[in-house]
Amino acid sequence: MTLSLGNNPYNRMSWEDAEFPILCETCLGDNPYLRMTKESYGSECNICTRPYCVFRWCPGKGMRYKTTIVCQTCAKMKNVCQTCLLDLEYGLPVQLRDSVLGQKHDVPKSLVNREYYTQNMEGALAQAGPSVSGLELVGYTAAQNDTLKRLRRNEPYYKRNAPHVCTFYLKGECKRGEECPYRHEKPTDPDDPLSSQNIKDRYHGTNDPVANKLMGKLSRLPKLENPEDMAITxxxxxxxxxxxxxxxxxxxxxxxxxxxxxxxxxxxxxxxxxxxxxxxxxxxxxxxxxxxxxxxxxxxxxxxxxxxxxAGVAGGEPGGTGRRLAPVPGLPGALPAPDKILEQPGFNAAPQLSAGGPHGIYYPSQDPSRLGSGKHGSNY
Missing domain, CATH: 3.30.70.330 (RRM (RNA recognition motif) domain)
Known part of the structure; x- marks a missing residue:
């Protein structure tokens, strides 16, 4: 704890005691038979440093154990999950949500101002009811945003609950094999900005690498242009x-x-x-x-x-693919269409036998005067 129990500003009456955490669908997992442990005043909040009720659970088979890292008051003030600190409605970082909506909810960071602000927000949230978030109390618009809808996931992303990489496996010393609860994979690039994330930066919406990556994706989203032909409806x-x-x-x-x-x-x-x-x-x-x-x-x-x-894009022929490939050298030219072959004079006429000679016969087997190796052949 950053404050001693004998310090006067440390208000023990405001300690949190909850029955269920505030979680998003991804962190909760896909296991319908979830078992969760509860520890009252088990740790201090990473934002306001006050004791809070800690919950711990396993989202599903093959996933790592997850725990709450902030108190419910701090989660309600930003309308975020207590574990991943992503927005509960869109599942996006706070920095991206605030930049798209054009609104920012700043929480005091100094000790005295933070304690005073948290107590006031607790009283306002208690009077407003459980259905009201802290963002609505500070004037955030409740209307749906189309840009945030395009960036969010339609389904929960459970791969985010995967175990961490086994450090002993990276050293070649892991002896657990398949029983190891950690992943036996190569880690990502250490120079990747996503490999260094901070809890407070994620919560306050400053210097969040995940938000910066999504904002770059937002600038590259395709746009629909109207066709020049006004007859298209x-x-x-x-x-x-x-x-x-x-x-x-x-x-x-x-x-x-x-x-x-x-x-x-x-x-x-x-x-x-x-x-x-x-x-x-x-x-x-x-x-x-x-x-x-x-x-x-x-x-x-x-x-x-x-x-x-x-049909015009398809290369001039109905049923074409529309892709023009470079010709391969050495191949013969294209054959004429079947209807053009039928129109040629002499089609299906009896073939004319050549009289033989070096110009008409390329192989001995093509000579019609030869009888082959049968009983009429000259070799017998």
Missing amino acids: TLYIGGVVEPITEKDLRDHFYQFGEIRNVKMVYKQHCAFVEYTTRQAAEIAADLSFNKLVLHGIRLNVRWAKPQAKQ
């Missing part, structure tokens, strides 16, 4: 599978304008939505690109291409 919907019906697509896209036709192509895992006006199609494309999720399935929204244009 059809959208291509990719990733359509059996649970998604035509009614689901109509219910989503009808809010942007009047729909002329919806065509489902389950064999190709796609669908086509045609609008009556170009303006409605542009609004639907802008508001649905990389944002459309139906029945838990993320769909790919693109502008549809005219069939005439697709």
